[in-house]
Amino acid sequence: MSTASVLKKSKSNAAVKNKRKKRFNREAFWAYLFILPTLLGLAVFYMFPAVASFLLSFTRWDGLTAPTYVGLENVITLFQDSSFIRAIVNTLIFTAVSVPLSAAFATVIAIMLNQKIKGMVFYRTLYFLPVVTMPVAVGMVWKWLYNTDYGLINYVLGIFNLPQPSWLFDPNIALFSVILVYVWMTVGNNVILILAGLQGVSKTYYEAAEIDGASKIRQFFSITLPLITPTLFFVFITGMISSLQVFDLIFIMIGDSTALLEPLRTVVYAVYEYGFEYSQMGIASAQAFLLFIAILAITIIQFVFQKKWVHYDG
């Protein structure tokens, strides 16, 4: 090969490279431009506030004047505050009862709907209605249904001579009454998720089980349940994350009655009270951040324990 042709070749190589580089630069420029608005918005309204919230946890701040550093004082105060401890306990009970209950009901309903049943869309629509309904409205309707004297529920119980509890005003059962409403609100969403999971289960498993003469109940526990564990895992994770943050329903149920504060106050309600009723934003930040840590911890624990019950080999 002559020197000239080598030179020519390397020259054209360089030109291609240059062209490619140019194109790459142009591509990168446009890509950054496309991402910029979202990244900027998320940085200003989500990422920076998340960091700021952590820092504010160590301050006393009224939301107007400059915050003053107080170290761990907020956290220490909170753990000595019995009403905040109670709010943590309420939140944990709320989550521990509502999430499994909602998942269990949803599993039963989804299995019944998965039997090629007539009116599938009709049922699915009805079960899903509460999910799209404004939680504030849901709270108001149920408050009225639960009304001790004029409510529909106690009226029906009275017809059958059953005990008529004061659902919301008996401090021992108030939280459970709200949990029932929350289960009613969330079950439809879980039905959809589990139905999608069930539709991924291959029919051959059941055919084999039929041949072996396994009963329907046996089939459920040995085939269906193990094979939908990945979906159930997702239902549990997302369910816990949102139920630990419950607010709207609690806010409406408490309303103006101070008597309901103790039995119904959740952590987010406490954040609202401290931050926006007492203007103690430092303490409120500490509360919110503790909740964040708790949510992270519970999620991580679930991921660690999933090996024990979630089967991905279906």
Add this chain to the structure above:
Amino acid sequence: MKLKLANHTLLIIGAFIMIVPFIWMILTSLKTFSETMQVPPTILPEEFKFDNYLNVFASVDFLKYYMNTIFLTLGRTLVQLFLCSLAAFAFARMEFPGKNTIFILILSVLMVPMQVILIPNYGILTQLGWIDTFYALIVPGMFSAFGVFLLRQFFMGIPKELDEAATMDGCSFFGIYWRIILPNATPALIALGIFTILAAWNDFLWPLIMTSSEDMRVLSVGIAAFQGQYSTDYPLLMAGAVMSTIPMLIMFIFLQKHLVTGIALQGVRR
């Protein structure tokens, strides 16, 4: 056969429990105040009256709440669909330095619960002078990490040959996004749109904190405040609740196929 009958019976009982609160909400909204204070309660109204609906408009500026909520919902949803799809396009289809790092940074936002960012945001919006304005209601809600993630997943599934052909024809990056990717991603865009509309319409804590005047009130905050003023007048409260929820119920009934696909997608993907 027997099993099917048992199935239907149980499903109907369940469906009944789901629908009764809605029926009771509507029936109560048509009763008079004195009728609701009767023991035992009446099931059907003695006389179907629509006065409560008119009274809601007479006692507060309900029309304003409605317009505010529609404005907030449309503002958040339209901008979010545009910005999220644009970013998702870059992550799914383009090469640039730092792509993975930036994507992980955006995903990290998904972990942060709303109330953690609430208090600093109150400070930020105060600094910007946005408290009690539409900016506070709409602007922070225009950005969504979830939206970027959902759309990117969907865009990745659209055949690459389509944009390669378009590049050959000299189509710009924005052209590929606008003419190739968006038209092929309508199911995902509709699903994200419904999620955003629902969340914006039903949002409560954010508008409760970031607005204070009657002029800026949205439906959720409006009917909650209503409860404070007319705590025992349930017919009036129920009329307000019916009117605030009906647009979403109608949207759901017409678009449920898309919503169901969207929800199912999330669960199966993991």
